[in-house]
Structures are given as C-alpha cells and as structure tokens.
Amino acid sequence: MPMGRGNFGHGRMPVQKAKDFKGTLRRLMKYFRPHRFRLMVVVLTTILSTVFSIVSPDLMGKATTLLFKGVMARDLKFAPIVHILVVLAVLYVLSSAFSYVQQYVMAGVAQKTVYALRREANQKLARLPLKFFDARPNGEILSRFVNDFDNISNTLQQSLTQLIGSVITFVGVIVMMLTISPLMTLVVALTLPLSLLVTRMVAKRSQKNFKAQQKSLGQLNSHVEEMYTGHKIVKAFGHEERSIAKFEEINRQLYESGWRSQFVSGLIMPLMNFIGNLGYLFVSVIGGILVMRRAIQIGDIQAFIQYTRQFSQPLTQLSSIANIIQSTIASAERVFELLDEMEEVEEPLDAKVIDQPKGDVAFHDVKFGYRSDALLIEDMNIDVLSGQTVAIVGPTGAGKTTLVNLxxxxxxxxxxxxxxxxxxxxxxxxxxxxxxxGMVLQDTWLFHGTIYENIAYGRADATEEDVVQAAKSAHADRFIRTLPDGYQTILNEEASNLSQGQKQLLTIARAILKDPAILILDEATSSVDTRTEVLIQNAMKELMKGRTSFVIAHRLSTIRDADLILVMDRGTVVEQGTHSALLERGGFYAELYNSQFAAGAVTNSVG
Structure with a gap:
C-alpha cells in the first residue's frame, strides 16, 4: 500500500484553508472531465492493489496455522503451504503492478490537468489590464504560478490515490479483523479515541510553533535577500556588523521556534507507538487465551497483529491528507481568483486597424481616475499634429505617465x-x-537572451543589417563590439552584466529598429554620461523627424525645442505652449524652469 506524505513524525506546517471549500472543489473537479476514463482506471487499480495487500496477512496466517499444526502433529505437509506462498507471491506481484499502473496513469492526469490550468492562467494574464499588475506585488503573482501550481500538482499525483487507498484499507482491515475476532477488534477500536485525542492535543500545540517558525523563516529570507541585493550599500555605510547582528537575532528566533515545533510534533509518533503497543499487548493476551480455548487459530493472531499495525496507518494518512487537501483547495482558490479577475474591455467585433498611420493625436474632454469616485484628470483637451514633438512636464504625481498609459x-x-x-x-x-x-522608458527592460535578440525584439522581420544599423544610430554598436561575444553576448535575468547607461542604449536601439509612427520617451537619456547624452539626443532628433513624439521630461533644459509643451499639475494641463511663450507668461512652467536653473547654478558654484 502506498505510504502517505507528511507523516506526523515529521511535523506539519500550518494549513492554509480555503474560503469556499465545496465551491472550489467542484470547480476543480471540472478539469478532470476530459480524463474520466483514466480516473476510472486509477480508482480500479487502486482498489485492486489495496485489496490484494489486505488479503495477504490472512493468507500468511493460514500458512502459519498449517505449519504449526504440522509440527505439532509431526505430520508436516509442505504442498499446501507452498501453494499458499505461491498465491501470496502472486498477490504481492499483482498489488505492485496495479500500484505502478495507478501511479503512472495518475501522474499523466495530474500533469495534464495542471498544464491546462497553467495555460489558462497564463492566457488570462495577457488579457488583464495594467491596473491589476499595478495593484499587486510581482511576488504574489509568481507565487500563484510556482507554489500554488506545484501544490495542486503534487496533491493530484499522490494524495488523491492515497486517500482512496487509505479509505479502502481502513474499511478492509476492519472487515478482516471482524472475521477473525470481534472481541479483539473491539479492543483495538478502543485505542482509536485515545490516539485521536493525543494527536489533536499535540498537533494543536505544534501548530503555534510552526506558525512562529514560518514567520521567522520569512523574515530571515527577506533579510538575506535584502542584504545580498544591497551588499554594496551595506559595505559603503559600514553596516556589516549591524546586518550580522540582525541575522543572528532572527536566526536565533528561527532556531527556537523550529526546535520547539519539531520537538512537540515529534512526540506524536512515540505516543502513537505507545498506544499501539498497548493494543498489541491486549491483543496478544486475549488472542493467546482464545487460542488456548481453540476459539481461533494461532495463525489468526499473526494475521490480526498485522492488521492491527495497518489499522492506525490509514488514520494517520487520512489526517495528513486532509490537511494537504485543505491547503491544495486554498491554492486552487487563489488560482481561480486570478482566473476570475476583471479583464480588459473586450474589443468590438468591428474593431478597426490603421494601416498607414500619420500620427495625429487628440484628447477630447478626457476624464480619468484610478477610482471612479476620485478623478485624476478632468476635461482634458489636447491636439497634436503629425510630426510634432510634445513635451510633458510637471512635478511628481502630476499625471505625466498616466497620460501615456491612457x-x-x-x-x-x-x-x-x-x-x-x-x-x-x-x-x-x-x-x-x-x-x-515605440517606447523608451527611464526604467530599462531587457530579457534573458542575447543582445541581438533584445534589439530585434522591436521588429520581428528585422535582418542582421537592420539590427546593427539601429545599434549604430543609438551609439551602442561600439560598446557591443568590445564585449567578448559581441552581439551574441548573453544578458542575465536582470541584465546586471551591463551598466545602466549601456542598457538604456540598447532600449533606444530597439525603439529605433521598430521605426514607429509615434514615439514615447520618458527621460530616455537620464542614465548616460554627458557626452553619450549629446550623441543620443542628436540620434533622437533624427529619429523624431516626421514622427509624433511625446517626451516626458524632468530636466526642462532638454525640451526647449519642443513644438508644444504640456505643463501638468494634479492631473490637469494647466499651461501649454512653446518654451519661450511659457517663459514669457511667467506662470507655473516659468517657476519650474527657474527653480531648476537656480538649483543648477548653485551646484555649479559649489563644484
């Protein structure tokens, strides 16, 4: 019979419970419909494997009885015993074979079910609006794709078959025990409430310690990750000793809670064994008396003791599996919550396509708020002609990026x-x-792959010559060729093997390659040196010719030549016009510009 996961002797982690267990379970079961035939095979093979393992002790007892009688009568006949042993061997082989089939088929069902769920969730993410991702940490979404799906997969593959096997074993063992001796069965059954009581008392205390352990473990992981990613800052400020002291404190808390949780949960198996041994003692005494009175055979005692050992095992497994299933349904609920999220507004059936865009952009009485009861933008009207460069300026939180998102x-x-x-x-x-x-943002985004692939991401049909020319226009070709593998240099997940300025050059090359009708630039040169900034600005001027460009600017000196400057404050365009016209007006833009000019003058005088 397959063994259960998460035995009490190893302790149990706190169980995450679902809010709607029945509803989530019914919904999860729908994903099994395409695999109904395979599931029937799993159930049938599990039943057969378990039944064969239950019958085996009874046959072993009969062989023992025949051996005992033959020895006592000095008339030992091996043929019947060999026959029983052969039958027993066949049963063991069949039980193992059915168990293998059951595991093999269930593995396929589990992986295909989780595959369908994971694919559906991935497709769902592509249809979710940006506000969903803005409102949730990346770690939470990744947790659903990694932890929750793994939890569901493991449970489907192992716990469901164990659940069926444990139920059948429990019922079958009771039936076999009753056929041997109802009196001894009653004695064993009397130990059951005591076992459950001890298990509940110990598990209740261990749960508190496990929660403390998980909390300390999370704090330790967070501290280690923080110190690792910011190790340069830690060293620069000389906080190594403070970091180590904090680590030691959290590590000590983890040790205390971990030791207590493992010690308390470790008491369960010795106590269960003690109660089980009491049952064996009573069974042996009562069984011996019954044999003396010829009420049962000596082989029946052997079989009954084996059944007694099997009696508590499925109960332990069922308790453990119940917790695992609770946690799994909670994981499924988290996945279904993702699948039920509000999607982007559906496209109309007659959605249009602009084949040859010119780049005229207009905002007509636009209203917007991240919450419907708190509008950020009201009655915004903007007219941008094709080929114009529009600069968007304003203090932090004014709504500049919001405008681009809209x-x-x-x-x-x-x-x-x-x-x-x-x-x-x-x-x-x-x-x-x-x-x-085409977008070039202040926060660069590059994926794990070659430099060539990252630049070519801008256009699917780009040739090698196109990629190299785009890199030259962005003044990135020179540094790329100095790398060991040139354009085939592989970037890691965070592209940390390049400087911030080099990464920005690659994103600019990607935008140049795309050759878009409308450009969006969010302080694209903020991370490069002054000389490179001048080169990139010249390249950008060439790129922006004949294209509508929206430039989000923080340094106002970079957008003097813009055709139109939109000055935003608190979600509203408070001023618009050219650089010179806005300065002459002496309004909000003039204040922003003069404050930056004054700050620059102070910096220069200090330098």
Missing part, C-alpha cells in the same frame, strides 16, 4: 475619447494600436 490604452478613460488620425482608440484593435508606438 494613450496606449493600458487604462480605459472614464469619459471623453482619445483619437489617432481621427479614429477613437477605443474602436481600434489593441495590437494594432500599440504597434503604432
């Missing part, structure tokens, strides 16, 4: 409309809309 339809407007070439973007296909834009 333009690319990462968020839906609450009122009004945004048009490109006179067409409402709400009536365009999202893929087509976003293909019109």
């Amino acid at each position: 333009l690319m339809r990462f968020y839906e407007v609450n009122g009004g409309k945004i048009t490109i070439d006179g067409r409402d973007i709400a009536h365009l296909k999202r893929d087509n809309l976003r293909s019109l834009f």
Whole structure:
C-alpha cells in the first residue's frame, strides 16, 4: 500500500484553508472531465492493489496455522503451504503492478490537468489590464504560478490515490479483523479515541510553533535577500556588523521556534507507538487465551497483529491528507481568483486597424481616475499634429505617465475619447494600436537572451543589417563590439552584466529598429554620461523627424525645442505652449524652469 506524505513524525506546517471549500472543489473537479476514463482506471487499480495487500496477512496466517499444526502433529505437509506462498507471491506481484499502473496513469492526469490550468492562467494574464499588475506585488503573482501550481500538482499525483487507498484499507482491515475476532477488534477500536485525542492535543500545540517558525523563516529570507541585493550599500555605510547582528537575532528566533515545533510534533509518533503497543499487548493476551480455548487459530493472531499495525496507518494518512487537501483547495482558490479577475474591455467585433498611420493625436474632454469616485484628470483637451514633438512636464504625481498609459490604452478613460488620425482608440484593435508606438522608458527592460535578440525584439522581420544599423544610430554598436561575444553576448535575468547607461542604449536601439509612427520617451537619456547624452539626443532628433513624439521630461533644459509643451499639475494641463511663450507668461512652467536653473547654478558654484 502506498505510504502517505507528511507523516506526523515529521511535523506539519500550518494549513492554509480555503474560503469556499465545496465551491472550489467542484470547480476543480471540472478539469478532470476530459480524463474520466483514466480516473476510472486509477480508482480500479487502486482498489485492486489495496485489496490484494489486505488479503495477504490472512493468507500468511493460514500458512502459519498449517505449519504449526504440522509440527505439532509431526505430520508436516509442505504442498499446501507452498501453494499458499505461491498465491501470496502472486498477490504481492499483482498489488505492485496495479500500484505502478495507478501511479503512472495518475501522474499523466495530474500533469495534464495542471498544464491546462497553467495555460489558462497564463492566457488570462495577457488579457488583464495594467491596473491589476499595478495593484499587486510581482511576488504574489509568481507565487500563484510556482507554489500554488506545484501544490495542486503534487496533491493530484499522490494524495488523491492515497486517500482512496487509505479509505479502502481502513474499511478492509476492519472487515478482516471482524472475521477473525470481534472481541479483539473491539479492543483495538478502543485505542482509536485515545490516539485521536493525543494527536489533536499535540498537533494543536505544534501548530503555534510552526506558525512562529514560518514567520521567522520569512523574515530571515527577506533579510538575506535584502542584504545580498544591497551588499554594496551595506559595505559603503559600514553596516556589516549591524546586518550580522540582525541575522543572528532572527536566526536565533528561527532556531527556537523550529526546535520547539519539531520537538512537540515529534512526540506524536512515540505516543502513537505507545498506544499501539498497548493494543498489541491486549491483543496478544486475549488472542493467546482464545487460542488456548481453540476459539481461533494461532495463525489468526499473526494475521490480526498485522492488521492491527495497518489499522492506525490509514488514520494517520487520512489526517495528513486532509490537511494537504485543505491547503491544495486554498491554492486552487487563489488560482481561480486570478482566473476570475476583471479583464480588459473586450474589443468590438468591428474593431478597426490603421494601416498607414500619420500620427495625429487628440484628447477630447478626457476624464480619468484610478477610482471612479476620485478623478485624476478632468476635461482634458489636447491636439497634436503629425510630426510634432510634445513635451510633458510637471512635478511628481502630476499625471505625466498616466497620460501615456491612457494613450496606449493600458487604462480605459472614464469619459471623453482619445483619437489617432481621427479614429477613437477605443474602436481600434489593441495590437494594432500599440504597434503604432515605440517606447523608451527611464526604467530599462531587457530579457534573458542575447543582445541581438533584445534589439530585434522591436521588429520581428528585422535582418542582421537592420539590427546593427539601429545599434549604430543609438551609439551602442561600439560598446557591443568590445564585449567578448559581441552581439551574441548573453544578458542575465536582470541584465546586471551591463551598466545602466549601456542598457538604456540598447532600449533606444530597439525603439529605433521598430521605426514607429509615434514615439514615447520618458527621460530616455537620464542614465548616460554627458557626452553619450549629446550623441543620443542628436540620434533622437533624427529619429523624431516626421514622427509624433511625446517626451516626458524632468530636466526642462532638454525640451526647449519642443513644438508644444504640456505643463501638468494634479492631473490637469494647466499651461501649454512653446518654451519661450511659457517663459514669457511667467506662470507655473516659468517657476519650474527657474527653480531648476537656480538649483543648477548653485551646484555649479559649489563644484
């Protein structure tokens, strides 16, 4: 019979419980429908494997009885004993074979079920709006894809078959025990409430310690990760001893809670063994008396003792499996919560496509708020002609990035409309809309792969010559060729094997390669040196010719030549015009510009 996971002797972690156990379980069961035939095979083979293992002790007892009688009568006949042993061997082989089939088939069912769930969840993420990701830590979403799916997979593959086997074993063992001796069965059954009481008392105390252990473990992991990722800062400020002291404190707490949790939970198996041994003692005494009175055979005692050992095992497994299933349903519930999230507004059936974009952009009475009861932008009206460069300036939190998010339809407007070439973007296909834009953000994004692949990400049909030319235009070709593998240099997950400025150059090359109709630049040169910044700005001027460009600027000196400057404050465009016109007006823009100029003058005088 397959053994259970998470035996009490190894302790149990705190069980995460589902909010709606029955509803989540029913929903999860729907994913088994395509595998109904295989599940029937699993159930059948599990039953047969378990039944064969239950019958085996009874046959062994009969062989013992025949051997005992033959020895006592001095008329030992090996043929019947050999026959029983052969039958017993066949049963063991069949039990193992059915157990193998059951595990093999269930592994396929489990992996295909989780595969379908994971694929559905991945497709769901592609349809979720940006606000879903803004409102949740990346770690939480990753946890659902890693921990929760692994939890579901392991339970489907192991615990379900163990659950069936444990139930059948428990019922079958009781039946076999009753056929041998109802009196001894009653004696063994009387130890059951005591076992459950001891288990509950010890487990209740160990749960508190396990929670403390998990809390300390989380704090330790967080501290180690923080210290590892920021080790340069720690060394620069000389906080090594303080970091080590904090680690020692958390590590000591983890040791205390871990030791107590393992010690308390470790008491369960010795106590269970003690209670079990009491049962064996009573069974042996009562069984011996019954043999003396010829009420049962001596082989029956042997079989009964084996059944007694099997009697407590499924109970322990069922208790452990119940906790695992609770945790698994909680994991499934978290996955279903993701699948039930509100998706992006569906595209209309007659969604349009702009084949040859010009780049005219207009905002008509646009209203927007991250919450419907708290509008951030009200009655915004902007007209941008094709080929114009529009700079968006303002203090932190003014709504500059929000404006770009609305333009690319990462968020839906609450009122009004945004048009490109006179067409409402709400009536365009999202893929087509976003293909019109090229973005270079202050926070660079590069993926694990070669430099060539990262640049070519901007255009699927790009040739090697196109990629190299884009890199040259972004002034990245020179540093790329100095790397050991040139364009085939592999970037790690965080691209930490490049400097921040080099990473920015690659994202600019990617935008140049895409050759979009509309550019969005968010302080794209903020992470490079002054000389490189001048080169990139010249390249950008060439790139922006004939294209509509939106430039989010923090340093106002970089956007003097913009065709239109939008000055935002608290979600509203408070001023708009050219650089010189806004300075002459002496309003909010003039204050921002003069404050930066004054700060720069002070810096220069100090330097």
